[in-house]
Amino acid sequence: MRIRATVAAVSGALALSALTVPVAQADSVPVISKVVVNGGKPIVLGTTATKKVTVSVTASHASGIDDALSYLWRGRDGKPNLYGFGFHPDGSRAKCKAAKATTSTCTLTITVDPGYLWNTNATSWHVYAAAWGKDGNFTERDSFSSVRFQRLSRLTVNASPEPVKKGKTITVTGKLDRANWDTRKYAGYTSQPVKLQFRKKNSSTYTTVKTVKTSKTGTLKTTVKAAQDGYWRWSFAGTTTTPAVNATGDFVDVK
Incomplete structure (x- = not known):
């Protein structure tokens, strides 16, 4: 039986209500300045083949950047943790490269599987982004930007x-x-x-x-x-x- 987007996730897809992240600290949180998904191009998928999508998150903090997170999601109420569905990163940590002491670009991959998609999913998706400072401070944006999914x-x-x-x-x-x-x-x-x-x-x-x-x-x-x-x-x-x-x-x- 084909697994649909409304069920619990495997192989890179997830019900977003199951995703938990730390609560952002009030003081001196990192600042996310840029998120690039798939080189700025739409994500084009056929009928069966999965696609590895690269996401880069650029952020700054006085202590430096330790890690970042991003996932792609859709939600009926406009929020990722209520009735949401999306694709989360492969692996546990992003690879961060410092441009200077306070700013880094962190890269991760997301495997997108068309087996979880309906034709109505060929539309604009939200891009969640988060970043951690080396001192433990954290920030997140539910919808930092968007990316379009297209049918091959x-x-x-x-x-x-x-x-x-x-x-x-x-x-x-x-x-x-x-x-x-x-x-x-x-x-x-x-x-x-x-x-x-x-x-x-x-x-x-x-x-x-x-x-x-x-x-x-x-x-x-x-x-x-x-x-x-x-x-x-x-x-x-x-x-x-x-x-x-x-x-x-x-x-x-x-x-």
Whole structure:
């Protein structure tokens, strides 16, 4: 049976109500200045493969920084410890590197497993951050920043016939699909605008020829006239829930 996001966690996921951290001290707590998740890019996941995400927390304190913590979470009431779900760090401590005596950047990894996700989880997630000074003082931010989760997209192309006589018709087909976290399968992404692009044989630049919308099953089909040797591809710009993707160019020899 598939484990869902609402149950107790294993393999990097957790019910956030189970997570406890020390209470922040009133005096001279560390100051968190920056948190970077996944290099500042969205977290893109397929149907089964887990992904290790790097998180870096930069903080300062008069005594120096001893450790840091971060996790990614969603909560129905806007708070991580009530009805919350998220992914916590691998291991017990972050690796901290001092930039100067009072400031360090602490790095940790979080394993994200799509097996815990629903399609509705393809949205913006909260980023919790905490830091400890070397004197034991502690600070935390439930939602220091945010990171977007996206469903992995795939795009294919086929241009035929190959070869083709100059002036004759080329039929270009393809399919745009994306990960379905509800079913753990890929499904066609419907009614999406996708650009048909062409690159001359000795060029490195693609030019948009036309835009076609995907069908109810995510398929694409159009025709063009053969003019010269080159590569045909489909290009999808992406949406908030699904990343951009380009098909690998299909070469057509024009006689």
